[in-house]
Amino acid sequence: MLQAFPNSDEIRHNVFSPGPPRFDLGTYPQNTTKYHLFDKPGVWTMLCNVHAEMSAYVIVAETPYFTTTSRDGKFVLKDVPPGKYTVRVWHEKAKPATLPIDVDERPTVSLPSIELKR
Structure with missing residues (x-):
């Protein structure tokens, strides 16, 4: 890049x-x-x-699927095809976190809360 x-x-x-x-x-x-x-x-x-x-x-990133969060930590990734992915979360003052997810045909997939630790 x-x-x-x-x-x-x-x-x-x-x-x-x-x-x-x-x-x-x-x-x-x-x-x-x-x-x-x-x-x-x-x-x-x-x-x-x-x-x-x-x-x-x-x-x-190695993927076209990335975003930033709003102030309250929410985010949206659009047009992600069905499949298995790993969500990676980063903040300058915390340890990175990952979460494996399955994206299916539903229009919206909700994730559990991801808490970053310092």
Whole structure:
């Protein structure tokens, strides 16, 4: 996945990841976009060495079926074909969790609550 890191701020930024693998896009000014190719699935922490308070995460998945939750933890995945899957849940401050599921022909499949632990 080729990911763009645009800088629309009036100040310079530096996007880097401590890895693995580590990479650093260097410091760049407003209206500049740098790119990085994430060539395998995983979670990368993104930081700015100009602004210590800035952080983000890039998640590369092996599937087209992914989403984010609402504030109350609910989510919807549409158009998932019938089959056996593993739901993977991630949060920056918790241990990841997985849940095996069977998707059948029903229009909606409800899952039990998934509690993440720190």
